[in-house]
Amino acid sequence: MKKISIVLALMALFFTDLALAASAVVGSLAGSVQVQRGAGAPRVLRLGDEVVQGDTVFTGPASSVVLKFDDGQIAALTANSRMQVSAYAFNPQARTGNILLSLVVGGMRAITGLIGHNQPDSVKFRAATATIGIRGSEGMIVTDGITVAVTVTDGAFTFTFAGETIVIPAGRGALGADNRITQGTAQQIFNQLPVTFQNAIGGLTGLTSQINEAIANTLNQGQRPPPPPTPGPNNPTGPTGGGSSSSK
Amino acid sequence: MAATRSTATRARTAAGLIDVALAPGRLLVAVPVVATLAWLAVHAVRVGEAGSIVYDADKEMATWAASGAPPGPQTLSWVEADVERARAATPGDPEAEELLGELAARQIDRAGSLDEALRHFARAVLLRPTSPYSWAAIADARYRKGDTGSTFETALRRAAELGPAEPEVQRTVVDLGLATWDEVAPATREAVEKTVTGAMKRDAAEVLQIAGRRGRLAVACRHLADAPRRVDSEGLTTCSREATS
Numbered sequence: 305m306k307k308i309s310i311v312l313a314l315m316a317l318f319f320t321d322l323a324l325a326a327s328a329v330v331g332s333l334a335g336s337v338q339v340q341r342g343a344g345a346p347r348v349l350r351l352g353d354e355v356v357q358g359d360t361v362f363t364g365p366a367s368s369v370v371l372k373f374d375d376g377q378i379a380a381l382t383a384n385s386r387m388q389v390s391a392y393a394f395n396p397q398a399r400t401g402n403i404l405l406s407l408v409v410g411g412m413r414a415i416t417g418l419i420g421h422n423q424p425d426s427v428k429f430r431a432a433t434a435t436i437g438i439r440g441s442e443g444m445i446v447t448d449g450i451t452v453a454v455t456v457t458d459g460a461f462t463f464t465f466a467g468e469t470i471v472i473p474a475g476r477g478a479l480g481a482d483n484r485i486t487q488g489t490a491q492q493i494f495n496q497l498p499v500t501f502q503n504a505i506g507g508l509t510g511l512t513s514q515i516n517e518a519i520a521n522t523l524n525q526g527q528r529p530p531p532p533p534t535p536g537p538n539n540p541t542g543p544t545g546g547g548s549s550s551s552k
Numbered sequence: 553m554a555a556t557r558s559t560a561t562r563a564r565t566a567a568g569l570i571d572v573a574l575a576p577g578r579l580l581v582a583v584p585v586v587a588t589l590a591w592l593a594v595h596a597v598r599v600g601e602a603g604s605i606v607y608d609a610d611k612e613m614a615t616w617a618a619s620g621a622p623p624g625p626q627t628l629s630w631v632e633a634d635v636e637r638a639r640a641a642t643p644g645d646p647e648a649e650e651l652l653g654e655l656a657a658r659q660i661d662r663a664g665s666l667d668e669a670l671r672h673f674a675r676a677v678l679l680r681p682t683s684p685y686s687w688a689a690i691a692d693a694r695y696r697k698g699d700t701g702s703t704f705e706t707a708l709r710r711a712a713e714l715g716p717a718e719p720e721v722q723r724t725v726v727d728l729g730l731a732t733w734d735e736v737a738p739a740t741r742e743a744v745e746k747t748v749t750g751a752m753k754r755d756a757a758e759v760l761q762i763a764g765r766r767g768r769l770a771v772a773c774r775h776l777a778d779a780p781r782r783v784d785s786e787g788l789t790t791c792s793r794e795a796t797s
Contacts, residue, residue: 341660342660342661343665344665344666344697345697347696350766351731352727352766352767521764
């Protein structure tokens with residue numbers, strides 16, 4: 305009975321986890337960036353490190369990071385930002401999955417990947433109380449935890465704030481503040497923003513070369529860092545080791 | 553004739569007396585021997601059973617690594633309970649300690665899970681100091697904890713020294729070594745670079761991939777000559793691009 309339940313559990317794991325085994329890789333990084341995983345304390349994030357669902361990424365002053373997800377989605381954070389990967393799943397065979405990135409504070413530039421192209425409704429961003437959906441491929445989101453500004457570079461974003469939903473096409477933007485949405489061209493919205501927001505957008509605009517570097521660093525790669533060694537009887541411990549006789 | 557019979561009877565009687573006299577001595581020897589053999593048999597069965605549990609658990613955990621599929625909490629729980637049972641049966645088994653460490657390291661939502669993992673890996677290293685896998689696991693757990701100080705470096709160096717030809721150890725050493733390249737001591741960099749050389753001979757494309765992700769292509773590319781026949785055109789292009797950049 306136990307064996308049957310184990311087999312069933314393994315089968316269930318196999319099928320469900322096809323979509324669960326997904327992550328992002330740090331493709332570019334400058335300054336001080338940290339990640340917090342699970343119940344652990346925040347630790348330094350380095351180039352090439354893996355970021356998975358549940359992780360929260362922090363950038364310090366004069367810092368930035370570009371994350372490249374398995375499906376090609378890019379999330380670039382400017383200085384003094386905090387973002388959680390609330391959900392990320394990707395099935396490379398079906399090229400489907402879902403993404404929910406929650407920007408708690410700071411600025412994020414998002415460029416959609418395969419999930420965004422194939423299932424735009426499965427890609428969502430949260431910033432303060434706003435929810436941003438995608439119908440295109442690139443935009444910027446800035447928040448201080450209360451006010452939210454969005455500008456769209458390519459395609460269109462949906463922006464839900466204070467119970468209202470609008471579509472923001474390329475070249476335009478929206479500002480969610482005081483329980484209402486203000487729309488305009490990207491430049492008009494930019495002009496209305498406080499200096500901290502303007503600085504964040506300036507920082508995000510300046511991340512283009514880092515984004516290109518991130519794409520180059522992870523181009524044609526499995527992206528996922530190698531798994532840690534699995535010690536145990538299935539792993540010989542080498543000529544000097546006292547490993548088990550059973551080997552792979 | 554009567555005298556002969558009498559002599560024979562006396563002799564049999566004497567032998568019987570001697571047998572009886574020796575019996576307690578024989579018992580004194582036989583009882584501990586039988587008890588020892590019985591204990592050894594029971595112990596062998598327990599060790600065998602524990603070994604089988606550890607082997608099954610390791611195979612199960614290998615499926616997680618192969619599929620990249622994270623196990624559910626229930627799966628983790630029963631595998632952990634099994635390995636704990638095996639460890640209780642054979643407290644000196646480093647493999648059980650290693651597996652318990654790996655299981656703890658996976659449970660990131662549990663407070664102190666990496667510390668618990670490190671305690672198991674440290675015990676495994678005490679029991680089998682020559683296992684490069686245990687040292688690599690210590691380096692990995694320390695890195696994930698954000699502690700890349702002297703203990704991390706020592707573990708990385710020991711893994712590199714003890715497992716120069718072990719593919720999984722090579723991957724960990726190259727990955728973590730290149731990640732911390734600017735931060736580690738020259739001796740650690742030297743050990744990492746030696747591992748890079750060995751890994752380039754085995755699978756240059758894989759090393760170039762890791763090095764590219766870590767932004768350290770230059771380190772891998774300077775060992776391109778070590779594996780000239782194993783590098784495909786893509787690898788050569790990657791390195792020539794790195795050389796010109």
